[in-house]
Amino acid sequence: MNRFFKLKENGTTVRTEIMAGLTTFMAMAYILSVNPGTLTAFGRIDMGWYSVFLATALAAGIFTIAMGLFINFPVALAPGMGLNAYFASVVLSSATTDHEFTWQMGLTAVFISGIIFILLTITQIRQILLTAIPDSLKHAITVGIGMFITIIGLKNSGLMTIGVEAGKDIAANKFTDVLSFETVIHMGSLENTNVQLVIIGLLLISILMVLKVRGAILFGILGTTVAAILMGAVDFSTLSNPQTPWVPDFSQLNFWEFDWQGIMHTGIVSAIATFTFVELFDTFGTLVGTAERAGIMKDPEEGKKRVGKAMFVDAVAVAGGAMLGTSTTTAYVESAAGVAEGGRTGLTAVTTGVCFLLALFLAPVVALIPGPATAAALIIVGVLMAQSIREIDFQDMVLAIPAFLTFVIMPFTYNIANGISFGIVTYVILACVANLAGKKKYDIHWMMWVLAVLIVLRYLLIGSQG
Numbered sequence: 478m479n480r481f482f483k484l485k486e487n488g489t490t491v492r493t494e495i496m497a498g499l500t501t502f503m504a505m506a507y508i509l510s511v512n513p514g515t516l517t518a519f520g521r522i523d524m525g526w527y528s529v530f531l532a533t534a535l536a537a538g539i540f541t542i543a544m545g546l547f548i549n550f551p552v553a554l555a556p557g558m559g560l561n562a563y564f565a566s567v568v569l570s571s572a573t574t575d576h577e578f579t580w581q582m583g584l585t586a587v588f589i590s591g592i593i594f595i596l597l598t599i600t601q602i603r604q605i606l607l608t609a610i611p612d613s614l615k616h617a618i619t620v621g622i623g624m625f626i627t628i629i630g631l632k633n634s635g636l637m638t639i640g641v642e643a644g645k646d647i648a649a650n651k652f653t654d655v656l657s658f659e660t661v662i663h664m665g666s667l668e669n670t671n672v673q674l675v676i677i678g679l680l681l682i683s684i685l686m687v688l689k690v691r692g693a694i695l696f697g698i699l700g701t702t703v704a705a706i707l708m709g710a711v712d713f714s715t716l717s718n719p720q721t722p723w724v725p726d727f728s729q730l731n732f733w734e735f736d737w738q739g740i741m742h743t744g745i746v747s748a749i750a751t752f753t754f755v756e757l758f759d760t761f762g763t764l765v766g767t768a769e770r771a772g773i774m775k776d777p778e779e780g781k782k783r784v785g786k787a788m789f790v791d792a793v794a795v796a797g798g799a800m801l802g803t804s805t806t807t808a809y810v811e812s813a814a815g816v817a818e819g820g821r822t823g824l825t826a827v828t829t830g831v832c833f834l835l836a837l838f839l840a841p842v843v844a845l846i847p848g849p850a851t852a853a854a855l856i857i858v859g860v861l862m863a864q865s866i867r868e869i870d871f872q873d874m875v876l877a878i879p880a881f882l883t884f885v886i887m888p889f890t891y892n893i894a895n896g897i898s899f900g901i902v903t904y905v906i907l908a909c910v911a912n913l914a915g916k917k918k919y920d921i922h923w924m925m926w927v928l929a930v931l932i933v934l935r936y937l938l939i940g941s942q943g
Contacts, residue, residue: 506851
């Protein structure tokens with residue numbers, strides 16, 4: 478095992494890698510319950526809750542193990558948050574029009590985007606991004622993902638809430654613009670049990686990290702779960718819930734449920750473009766950010782090769798996940814939780830993948846872990862990833878402004894791709910202006926020009942909400 482995963486070469490051990498893999502799984506486990514609820518729109522889309530649960534666990538398990546075995550990369554994959562919400566919103570919104578966009582057509586769009594990614598990866602186009610993106614933006618992406626993870630933790634735990642006092646009715650399943658005074662982000666009630674638990678989790682993990690306890694994040698999650706049990710905040714009825722059976726029933730899997738006849742539907746082109754665009758930058762950001770944190774990019778050439786190979790597994794996972802019956806399967810930002818615990822090799826990913834496959838048989842037990850426990854871990858991971866901000870030269874405005882927009886727009890628009898998009902476009906514009914003014918010479922890779930044009934066209938033709 479040491480020879481296969483090159484543990485000594487990466488300065489790690491079997492115990493460290495397994496602990497890191499368990500931590501990543503604990504931080505990602507929420508997707509097992511969140512994804513089925515999101516894709517089925519809590520019963521309004523007839524994909525079947527349990528069918529999506531099976532697809533989620535299988536896709537996460539199979540492709541995370543593949544990432545570990547074939548690439549030796551400590552990154553886990555699972556159906557992506559955000560894209561699953563977009564998937565559901567497209568299906569639901571079409572129900573009110575004359576041109577229905579079914580969930581089968583949605584899976585077809587995801588599958589096609591996966592094929593596009595495989596082609597882009599084989600032709601090395603995705604890998605060129607590693608050379609094209611300036612170092613300042615790479616570090617900003619890492620910081621932005623940390624902030625994005627943090628806001629997920631704050632939002633899921635209830636520590637951050639949004640109060641809306643709208644002057645007009647807000648339509649369901651629609652993005653709604655409200656006036657500046659109508660929406661206020663504020664702290665959740667300290668009387669809320671979830672808020673109390675996430676604070677307990679933050680303190681537990683923080684104290685353990687200050688004491689330099691290995692496995693601090695994992696032990697913090699487990700400790701918070703124990704606190705939740707003592708506070709009566711754990712619902713043990715999940716142990717006998719027929720919706721979460723102990724023995725998996727694969728006959729309910731939505732395998733190869735594609736609608737090829739609906740491929741000419743006018744909405745499918747927009748769906749494919751959106752899935753492709755968001756996944757392109759989400760994956761790039763996650764892989765580069767995680768690789769930076771894991772020290773894989775210390776050797777730039779070797780790091781780029783490994784990230785390039787990881788992109789191929791990710792591309793296959795997109796198509797493979799659609800075949801199993803779920804929205805876009807992608808590299809997960811929560812992988813940073815395992816990396817923060819010392820995960821450096823594919824053994825971390827293999828451990829996480831095995832846990833997802835075991836979850837097929839232990840769904841009721843996994844469901845016991847309270848959301849605030851994992852939310853606290855995500856917030857702490859945000860602290861660790863924010864350390865990359867010291868690598869950005871904030872005295873140079875050509876570098877500072879795009880970097881700032883990158884890591885600010887990610888969390889506040891709740892979209893990794895938006896942050897990267899603004900960073901790329903502003904860097905190209907500012908670097909070009911500086912070069913023309915003769916102030917200083919900045920490198921602008923030809924791919925950056927291509928990306929900037931594609932990004933502008935994307936927002937002009939497809940829109941920004943979703």
